[in-house]
Amino acid sequence: MANNRVLQWATFARTWWIFDANHQCHIKSAKRIALYLQGKHKPIYHPLSDIGDHVVVINTAGISMRNDFWRKWKYNHHTGYAGGHSVTSAWRLHELDQTKVVEKSVYATLPGNLLRRRMMRRLHLFTDDNVPDDILQNVTDQIRQVTVVPRLIQEYTQEELDAMPKLFDWPDDYEIEFKRRKEDDEIKKYLK
Amino acid sequence: MHLTRQVLRNLPTPYGGYDISWKRQMYKRLAWHFFGRRRTCFRIQIRTVERALRNSTFSGSARKEFFKELNTTRLEAACSEHGVIYKEFLKTLDENDVQINKTMLEKLAIYEPRTFQSLCDMSIQYQKDNEIYTKNSVTPYGELTRGLQKPML
Amino acid sequence: MSASIRSGLKVVCFRKLLIPLQQVPSRCYKKGLSKDLRIQYKSRLTVGPEPDRHRSEFINWNYDSEVYSFGKRLGEDLNDDILKKVFLHRSYIEREKKKIQELGIAVGTSGLDVDHNEQLAKSGEQLASNYVLIYLRNAFPNYFEEGIRSIHEYLMSEDVLCNIGRHLGIPELIMCDDFPLRESTIVTTLMAFIGALEQEKGKERAHLFVRDFILPQLIGKDINEMWNVVNPMGLLTAVLHFQKRGLPEPRLLWEGASSTLMSVYHIGIYSDQKLIGKAPGETAQIAEEMAARDALKRLCQTQESRPALLLGKLSENLKLDEKKVNISAKDIIEQFSPKESTASTSSKSIFGIFKGNHSLNKV
Numbered sequence: 001m002a003n004n005r006v007l008q009w010a011t012f013a014r015t016w017w018i019f020d021a022n023h024q025c026h027i028k029s030a031k032r033i034a035l036y037l038q039g040k041h042k043p044i045y046h047p048l049s050d051i052g053d054h055v056v057v058i059n060t061a062g063i064s065m066r067n068d069f070w071r072k073w074k075y076n077h078h079t080g081y082a083g084g085h086s087v088t089s090a091w092r093l094h095e096l097d098q099t100k101v102v103e104k105s106v107y108a109t110l111p112g113n114l115l116r117r118r119m120m121r122r123l124h125l126f127t128d129d130n131v132p133d134d135i136l137q138n139v140t141d142q143i144r145q146v147t148v149v150p151r152l153i154q155e156y157t158q159e160e161l162d163a164m165p166k167l168f169d170w171p172d173d174y175e176i177e178f179k180r181r182k183e184d185d186e187i188k189k190y191l192k
Numbered sequence: 193m194h195l196t197r198q199v200l201r202n203l204p205t206p207y208g209g210y211d212i213s214w215k216r217q218m219y220k221r222l223a224w225h226f227f228g229r230r231r232t233c234f235r236i237q238i239r240t241v242e243r244a245l246r247n248s249t250f251s252g253s254a255r256k257e258f259f260k261e262l263n264t265t266r267l268e269a270a271c272s273e274h275g276v277i278y279k280e281f282l283k284t285l286d287e288n289d290v291q292i293n294k295t296m297l298e299k300l301a302i303y304e305p306r307t308f309q310s311l312c313d314m315s316i317q318y319q320k321d322n323e324i325y326t327k328n329s330v331t332p333y334g335e336l337t338r339g340l341q342k343p344m345l
Numbered sequence: 346m347s348a349s350i351r352s353g354l355k356v357v358c359f360r361k362l363l364i365p366l367q368q369v370p371s372r373c374y375k376k377g378l379s380k381d382l383r384i385q386y387k388s389r390l391t392v393g394p395e396p397d398r399h400r401s402e403f404i405n406w407n408y409d410s411e412v413y414s415f416g417k418r419l420g421e422d423l424n425d426d427i428l429k430k431v432f433l434h435r436s437y438i439e440r441e442k443k444k445i446q447e448l449g450i451a452v453g454t455s456g457l458d459v460d461h462n463e464q465l466a467k468s469g470e471q472l473a474s475n476y477v478l479i480y481l482r483n484a485f486p487n488y489f490e491e492g493i494r495s496i497h498e499y500l501m502s503e504d505v506l507c508n509i510g511r512h513l514g515i516p517e518l519i520m521c522d523d524f525p526l527r528e529s530t531i532v533t534t535l536m537a538f539i540g541a542l543e544q545e546k547g548k549e550r551a552h553l554f555v556r557d558f559i560l561p562q563l564i565g566k567d568i569n570e571m572w573n574v575v576n577p578m579g580l581l582t583a584v585l586h587f588q589k590r591g592l593p594e595p596r597l598l599w600e601g602a603s604s605t606l607m608s609v610y611h612i613g614i615y616s617d618q619k620l621i622g623k624a625p626g627e628t629a630q631i632a633e634e635m636a637a638r639d640a641l642k643r644l645c646q647t648q649e650s651r652p653a654l655l656l657g658k659l660s661e662n663l664k665l666d667e668k669k670v671n672i673s674a675k676d677i678i679e680q681f682s683p684k685e686s687t688a689s690t691s692s693k694s695i696f697g698i699f700k701g702n703h704s705l706n707k708v
Contacts, residue, residue: 040265040269041269041272041273042269043266043267043269043270043273043298043301043302043305044266044302045262045265045266045269046262047262
């Protein structure tokens with residue numbers, strides 16, 4: 001009795017997935033996340049039926065871009081009024097909201113139909129790995145990462161560093177670490 | 193002057209032309225599924241119906257394309273569930289003389305998942321025997337473990 | 346040309362003398378037809394549908410040939426006398442007798458001393474229901490007797506038999522008092538036909554008819570849904586106890602979206618550390634009940650993947666054990682707990698095994 005009903009329930013149940021965005025390309029990972037949001041990983045997929053899953057993305061603060069795309073990648077926005085066009089570079093948007101870059105790329109990857117907003121509501125973005133318990137409780141499976149997480153130079157031990165072949169030593173007054181220009185700090189204050 | 197000509201001049205002609213209700217009924221029949229005044233109002237109805245008839249000339253090929261694409265998406269999903277590449281899966285079926293077409297494979301994947309799984313297992317075993325097996329879609333890195341993250345449950 | 350004009354004028358003159366000549370419609374256009382049809386359609390709506398009439402009220406009706414062809418259609422070579430007896434109901438004879446009495450003729454001379462089909466129907470029904478039971482017991486040897494009874498009840502129900510009768514073309518041939526026909530009349534006629542087969546051709550031929558027409562109604566039906574088990578977990582415990590296997594242990598296999606409305610739990614039932622059934626459900630409790638049902642299905646071998654019923658050509662050399670009786674669920678439960686009427690309490694105690702999971706402790 002009613003066994004077919006529960007089978008139906010299990011077939012159309014929404015699974016919750018977790019995705020670690022640390023050191024991941026936001027475009028490549030958006031492609032993979034969009035598959036799960038649409039339900040394209042299920043053999044019962046149909047573009048008109050709403051059978052997508054939930055995806056929880058953690059560590060969105062740690063996403064990466066290749067070359068100097070942080071500087072070159074631009075987000076355009078127009079208010080609709082005269083002179084309302086604005087261009088924001090990726091690093092600035094990331095500074096304003098650390099989940100925004102992933103959200104925008106997933107939104108762009110999803111098909112532009114009426115289901116898009118509903119699918120976006122099933123995407124849960126978190127800047128770090130502090131996920132509320134009521135969300136983490138639902139998660140049953142994970143989506144594998146898109147790229148290999150690189151090992152930072154700080155993570156290498158001194159022995160490994162010594163064993164590595166070296167062509168030259170940096171001069172003592174050379175600053176390897178990234179330093180922001182003064183102008184940028186001023187803009188940041190202005191924005192806040 | 194001929195007599196017939198004289199008669200024909202005064203011949204009663206059909207009043208008001210032919211009966212237009214048949215033509216209207218035809219359009220009404222074609223417009224049953226439209227909404228609002230497109231369905232009820234003849235002058236709007238006729239435009240919509242003619243556009244629909246024009247569109248229907250290419251909908252045949254469009255439908256085929258759509259279902260082909262849908263079939264591929266579904267089978268790719270079903271194959272990746274069991275860790276096979278879709279194209280390799282089809283190749284191995286062909287090489288082993290398993291004569292099931294894509295439509296039936298899709299139906300098997302949805303309604304008889306265990307049967308489809310056994311087909312996938314067969315495909316994987318064949319690929320392993322011939323040393324051409326590559327795992328599908330699942331990257332071997334980037335695994336979250338419960339120890340590294342916050343405890344999940 | 347002139348001839349046609351003349352004839353046209355003639356018609357016009359006969360129809361309505363007052364129509365002016367200028368408005369005479371041309372012959373080809375039939376301008377009034379659509380209007381006429383519309384009026385007819387509207388008047389049909391106001392009047393309502395035509396009452397049902399028996400086929401014999403129309404022309405081209407030959408009762409003898411219809412009855413003859415009915416026998417031929419089914420591939421049975423019965424003689425016409427017994428076939429006519431099959432379709433003759435008592436109510437028809439009584440009505441005719443009353444008519445004759447009203448006319449003042451003695452009943453004895455009217456030729457209405459013929460037999461009606463009641464006796465045939467009785468024997469036919471007995472044969473059919475007996476054969477269905479025997480067949481089902483042999484087809485599902487591990488299923489409970491109660492389940493077999495409920496499948497039998499479904500097959501011999503009025504709806505199913507009436508449906509068969511209608512598709513065989515029985516209703517048009519029935520001679521009875523009431524019209525439109527009652528369902529029970531069609532059923533008795535069908536049973537009378539089986540009785541006639543038994544009488545004329547022997548038991549085996551009648552069995553073949555039942556196997557060909559009544560038993561195929563099971564195709565595509567879920568036989569597990571016909572018998573409603575109230576407490577599947579209790580029954581499962583009793584069955585496992587009867588088979589001297591370990592008690593059932595429900596375990597959580599997977600859960601998903603557990604803090605939302607769309608939660609799903611998969612629960613498997615183990616006995617002696619072997620998985621004997623599993624099912625999903627909205628809550629852990631529902632899933633556990635469904636898993637128990639699934640386990641019962643597997644134990645009775647009535648799951649979806651069972652082999653198909655032997656019907657048609659496959660059943661030509663079928664040998665059925667007529668004396669076979671299946672195990673009754675009631676007996677098993679009484680053996681397990683002879684004092685308690687059902688094993689309803691056992692389900693609670695089993696639920697207590699389930700301590701490892703937080704969600705079930707709430708339940």
